[in-house]
Amino acid sequence: MTELTALTIAEARDKLLAKEISSVDMTEAYLSAIDAANAALNTYVEITPDNARKWAQISDEKIAKGEAGALEGIPVGIKDLFGTEGVRTQACSHILDGFKPRYESTVTQNLWDDGAVMLGKLNMDEFAMGSSNETSYDGNVVNPWRADGSDAALVPGGSSGGSASAVAAQLCAAATATDTGGSIRQPAALTGTVGIKPTNGRWSRWGIVAFASSLDHAGPITRDVRDAAIMLKSMASVDPKDTTSVDRPVPNYEAALEGSVKGMKIGIPKEYRIDGMPEEIETLWQQGIDWYRDAGAEIVDISLPHTKYALPAYYIVAPAEASSNLARYDGVRYGLRVQGDDIVDMYEKTRAAGFGDEVKRRIMIGTYVLSAGYYDAYYLRAQKVRTLIKQDFEKAYADGVDAILTPATPSPAFAIGDEEMAADPVKMYLNDVFTVTVNMAGLPGISVPAGLSANGLPMGLQLIGRAFDEETLFKASMVIERAAGRFAPKAWW
Amino acid sequence: MSVDTDTVKRVARLSRIALADGEAEKMTDELNTILGFVEQLNEVDIEGVEPMTSVVATDMRKRVDGVTDGSKAGDIVANAPVTEDNFFMVPKVVE
Numbered sequence: 001m002t003e004l005t006a007l008t009i010a011e012a013r014d015k016l017l018a019k020e021i022s023s024v025d026m027t028e029a030y031l032s033a034i035d036a037a038n039a040a041l042n043t044y045v046e047i048t049p050d051n052a053r054k055w056a057q058i059s060d061e062k063i064a065k066g067e068a069g070a071l072e073g074i075p076v077g078i079k080d081l082f083g084t085e086g087v088r089t090q091a092c093s094h095i096l097d098g099f100k101p102r103y104e105s106t107v108t109q110n111l112w113d114d115g116a117v118m119l120g121k122l123n124m125d126e127f128a129m130g131s132s133n134e135t136s137y138d139g140n141v142v143n144p145w146r147a148d149g150s151d152a153a154l155v156p157g158g159s160s161g162g163s164a165s166a167v168a169a170q171l172c173a174a175a176t177a178t179d180t181g182g183s184i185r186q187p188a189a190l191t192g193t194v195g196i197k198p199t200n201g202r203w204s205r206w207g208i209v210a211f212a213s214s215l216d217h218a219g220p221i222t223r224d225v226r227d228a229a230i231m232l233k234s235m236a237s238v239d240p241k242d243t244t245s246v247d248r249p250v251p252n253y254e255a256a257l258e259g260s261v262k263g264m265k266i267g268i269p270k271e272y273r274i275d276g277m278p279e280e281i282e283t284l285w286q287q288g289i290d291w292y293r294d295a296g297a298e299i300v301d302i303s304l305p306h307t308k309y310a311l312p313a314y315y316i317v318a319p320a321e322a323s324s325n326l327a328r329y330d331g332v333r334y335g336l337r338v339q340g341d342d343i344v345d346m347y348e349k350t351r352a353a354g355f356g357d358e359v360k361r362r363i364m365i366g367t368y369v370l371s372a373g374y375y376d377a378y379y380l381r382a383q384k385v386r387t388l389i390k391q392d393f394e395k396a397y398a399d400g401v402d403a404i405l406t407p408a409t410p411s412p413a414f415a416i417g418d419e420e421m422a423a424d425p426v427k428m429y430l431n432d433v434f435t436v437t438v439n440m441a442g443l444p445g446i447s448v449p450a451g452l453s454a455n456g457l458p459m460g461l462q463l464i465g466r467a468f469d470e471e472t473l474f475k476a477s478m479v480i481e482r483a484a485g486r487f488a489p490k491a492w493w
Numbered sequence: 494m495s496v497d498t499d500t501v502k503r504v505a506r507l508s509r510i511a512l513a514d515g516e517a518e519k520m521t522d523e524l525n526t527i528l529g530f531v532e533q534l535n536e537v538d539i540e541g542v543e544p545m546t547s548v549v550a551t552d553m554r555k556r557v558d559g560v561t562d563g564s565k566a567g568d569i570v571a572n573a574p575v576t577e578d579n580f581f582m583v584p585k586v587v588e
Contacts, residue, residue, distance in 0.1 A: 102565070313531075332574075336574070371507065388539070
């Protein structure tokens with residue numbers, strides 16, 4: 001770690017524009033840091049040093065000419081789910097073996113248009129299905145955080161585990177990530193970083209490998225709230241190539257950071273007090289409530305009665321959409337092919353060899369709940385429950401609540417290879433119990449580091465906002481960040 | 494509701510995923526754990542509730558029905574495992 005990799009985006013931006021530092025030097029510092037750390041942390045699945053150096057050089061020239069973009073010269077990492085032209089894009093799945101798209105995803109193109117420098121592609125759970133980054137075909141990611149006095153390897157969360165781990169370990173200034181049930185906010189909470197999942201439709205899906213289209217969200221993982229605001233501003237856009245991207249102007253989120261929360265109504269949903277929640281998560285939540293009260297916000301108890309049904313409904317809707325989206329991997333157009341006796345045999349052998357166990361499970365569940373005779377009992381029912389979940393939030397916001405405060409995860413980081421979770425897929429799914437409701441309702445949610453557990457591991461609080469009101473979330477997040485400070489792991493790698 | 498091994502084999506066939514020996518049995522237990530978990534949705538009163546079809550209320554944007562892209566056959570087949578003259582090659586389908 002060097003001083004250059006310790007800078008936030010905002011700090012680096014100021015120094016770059018003042019010509020105190022160069023993008024070439026900063027990029028070189030990151031490449032060295034990645035080199036030194038990747039064997040231990042396994043965050044990057046592809047490093048693109050030649051491109052990075054070339055882009056950094058161009059950025060320095062643009063800065064010299066006074067033509068700097070909003071992210072000019074800032075080195076970032078890209079989750080392996082985003083299509084990057086000519087660069088490996090495999091969703092960390094064997095079935096996309098060797099896939100190098102001939103196109104660029106709109107979100108990453110937006111970053112490059114603003115001058116960001118790509119360092120490489122980041123590890124993730126296979127097809128973003130997982131909460132521990134253990135389903136990746138490229139091997140699990142290690143959390144740069146360790147419990148006090150222990151050298152046991154912990155998970156970084158998932159599915160954006162590579163993104164979260166790389167940002168926390170200062171292996172990129174910021175990273176792109178995606179969140180279908182909690183995959184930005186949960187790893188952010190487990191690594192002491194900030195992660196925001198914006199409103200559905202705030203960004204373009206074009207060129208991002210699809211998992212569950214009505215639940216997938218792209219967003220950034222960053223070191224602090226300001227950087228999240230800077231990144232989201234660049235990532236978000238309306239795109240003619242994606243009719244679900246919503247045509248409304250992207251606000252200057254950074255400008256929202258300075259506002260006061262005085263008089264703001266913060267809702268505390270009683271249903272998020274779940275059985276078996278560790279006391280330190282409960283205490284953290286109470287601490288957050290106190291911070292808002294001290295900052296002049298009004299604390300309101302609210303009820304979101306269908307909360308407990310969000311996770312089971314998710315495990316019908318998400319696999320159903322996944323089984324459809326992943327039908328395209330057939331060994332014909334890209335990626336892996338395993339030869340068979342005939343075309344069906346080729347499909348079946350290719351998909352058997354190409355997909356990991358968790359992905360197969362979800363395709364199978366999705367196929368089953370959509371199959372004749374079961375559609376009404378499962379899928380249609382789940383979509384109706386989803387309407388009820390959304391109505392719970394709408395009612396709270398109609399009653400004047402500005403944002404909702406909850407814990408981000410039910411526990412701090414857990415061990416790699418946790419036997420209970422390996423034996424029971426549902427135990428792993430419960431990691432997303434506080435985050436998944438937000439995807440079901442398409443609302444924006446942010447996870448902000450709020451404190452350390454008794455054994456020194458980061459824990460996060462989540463704020464949930466109104467649709468397209470990310471500005472309130474950023475403003476309110478500053479209360480937590482100002483009170484809790486920022487958190488960085490001690491380097492051991 | 495729960496599934497038996499024959500149903501799992503049928504679903505695997507529909508999913509176009511070959512199962513190795515013993516895999517269907519293992520998967521039957523795992524799928525039943527998940528199906529058992531989602532069973533609690535039966536407690537919810539959904540009488541008169543519309544299913545969600547769009548997560549954000551919005552009118553679909555339309556565009557002129559014109560060609561905006563194309564002439565990229567080389568790009569399209571570039572990542573295919575087997576191609577010939579810009580065609581995807583598959584095992585023989587019709588005798």
